[in-house]
Amino acid sequence: TRGAASTVDPRHHRRLQGLEKEGYAVLPPSGKLRDLMRELPHIVDGLGCRILHLLPVNPTPTTYARFGRFGSPYAALDLTAIDPALVEFDRRTTGVEQFCELARATHAHGARLFLDLVVNHTGWSAALQEQHPEWYLRDADGRFVSPGAWGVTWEDLVELDDSQRDLWDHLAAALLTWCRRGVDGFRCDAGYQVPMPVWQYLIARVREEYPDTVFLLEGLGGSWQDTESLLTEGGMQWAYSELFQEYAGFQVSGYLDHALKQSGRVGLLVHYSETHDNERLARKGRAWSLLRNRLCALTSLCGGFGFTCGVEWLATERIKVHGCTGLNWEATDHLLPELKQLTRLVADHPCFLDGARCTRLSPPASNILALQRDSAEGLDRALVLVNTDVDKPGMLDLPASALPAAAPVPIEEWQELLGQPLPVVRRQPDGGVRFELGPGAAYCLADRMTPRGLTGDPYRLARARAAWWIQALRHRFESEDLGPHSFVELAAIVAADPRRALGAADQLERDLARRDLLGALQSALGHEAYPRVVVWERSDVRRVVLVPPQHWLLVQDSIPFRATLTRPGSDRVVNAESVPMAGGHVACFLPHVAAGPARVQRGRPE
DSSP states (O other): OTTOSOSSOHHHHHHHHHHHHTTOOOOOOOOOHHHHHHTHIIIIIITOOSEEEEOOOSOOOSSTTOOTTTOOTTSOSOTTOOOGGGOOOOSSOOHHHHHHHHHHHHHHTTOEEEEEEOOSEEETTOHHHHHOGGGBOBOTTSOBOOOEETTEEOTTEEEBOTTOHHHHHHHHHHHHHHHHTTOOEEEETTGGGSOHHHHHHHHHHHHHHOTTOEEEEOOTTSOHHHHHHHHHTTOOOEEEOSGGGOOSHHHHHHHHHHHHHHHHHTOEEEEESOOTTSOOGGGGOHHHHHHHHHHHHHTOSTTOEEOOTTGGGTOOSOOOTTSOOOOOTTOSSOOHHHHHHHHHHHHHOGGGSTTOEEEEOSOTTOSEEEEEEEOTTSSOEEEEEEEOOSSSOEEEEEOGGGSOTTOSSOGGGOEETTSOOOOEEEEOTTSOEEEEEOTTOEEEEESOSSOSSOOHHHHHHHHHHHHHHHHHTTTTOSOSOOOOOOHHHHHHHHHHOHHHHHHHGGGSOSOGGGSOHHHHHHHHHTOOOOOOEEEEOGGGTTSOOOOOTTOEEEEEESSOEEEEEEOTTOOOEEEEEOEEETTEEEEEEOOOSSOOOOEEEEEEEO
16 A cells, blocks of 8 residues: 555454464455556656556465465466456446556557466466366376476466477467467566477567567576576576676676676566565665666666666565565655656666667775776767775776777766765876775766667657558568668658658569668659559548559558458468558558468557
8 A cells, every 4th residue: 555664454463373273365455556556657758657567367266375464476267257255346347347458548648568477377276277177287196386496486376387289379369368368478487487389489479560569578586598498498588687686796797797697698687686586685775775676777777677676666575476575665764766767867868768788897806896888889888887895985997098099078077867975086197097996886877868860759759650661671671681771861761751662662673681771661662663552541530442463462550550350261460550640550460372362450558
């Protein structure tokens, strides 16, 4: 509850403990999906978060095989149902409809919705166990098997038998159901415990219909080989970073070298400052929590930084997913302005966007981390300085050869991008620089406050427009390498007339890797050939629109939307999300070789 140190009422706690020892199931009131929806302005607009990541929302055991007071959310009883405890009873809507309300509201705020995904096990007496007991593992004595990790067996769970191919179809159908409800990505719980072929099948099935769905591997406890394989052969895109459990200077430097290298090679490693499996940062004090959040954000790639609800309020009570944990909501001592500054910097500055290059300047054993960040365009540069020791001040000497080269302003005159007083910077006789940082201090320095390169929303818009057109070419070119090009220039050409840009794709040569993509597009636009593109607008809802074979279908509207293309008699469904262009919003569907009836369903506005 708001303002409370814990959601457990101390007046009833001891009495509830006594009843539970006697076997009673006592379930205090829970927060609701609509309560969370009302906090979206705080989460998205206030804190600057762009992804809302939920634990599983399925019904959990409330009688036998219950773990803790509420039951673990990882002990799902129905893979597609909503826990009634999360639903506000109003006689007009179902739990699924209220979940969809949350998804639409999240999208309306410009954020994405991720859901925890469990495909390794269910709770005891789940609907799946009752209907298909043959899909579960049994030991030599015929008893169902419980999974585990780190030498611990989770007795409240029962493990699925992933060799059952019919189970794969059931799991894929469940994932697609959540996608249709508005889920944009999945955290794959204990992903390394599920065989590679299962993930390959599930991800292929989902991304066939929802190609932008993100799969985030929770590989903590597994080997790096497992993580690497799942990010490459398995088809996942992101994975948990383990920076949150590296503390000493040499540990931080060593792990960052690994994370920076592998993120560019196999897939993004996301720096969560803490997880629900660990003690809360604020237990060691405000300075420690601020340090660790700044470290994770300032060393992240492509905005891959996350934190657990309650970090902003300096919550100290460890999260128990099966119990009742306080979030210290609206505490007077908090990190709201600091976290907001971090998320804005990471989301907007060119040195933190896609393609930025990071170079560690500090020695491996130093408690002071120095990280140089260069934007993909090469127009901007930032210097991150972090004292990983929250108890002692520290110094770092960088020789002249290690300092950012060709800086228009001497480094001792750089500015601090987080609004803090500058650290002490002393020029040394040999031309090097000494940085003096207080305990737990973290800075992001740049030679100017306003970046030279493309930033924030204009950057994301240009990337989205360029990606939209390149994605439309995938039916013609097997290779993703379409040669060198400026996505900014490409976006400007495509956005001016998306219909002509799609039509021009027919004129492009197949061997684009040997020539400039922009030149090829501009040459194709010069042809007078009739563009094979059919436009569908809101006014076409009540009429039949003919789309000949080998024609694109371009859907456009004045507001953001999601659209679905289905074909009667076919299981194939294609979904598209609109991109702002030409004074409105557009989405497209690729040409089909054979003619046939199809139906476009314009989804709810986003």
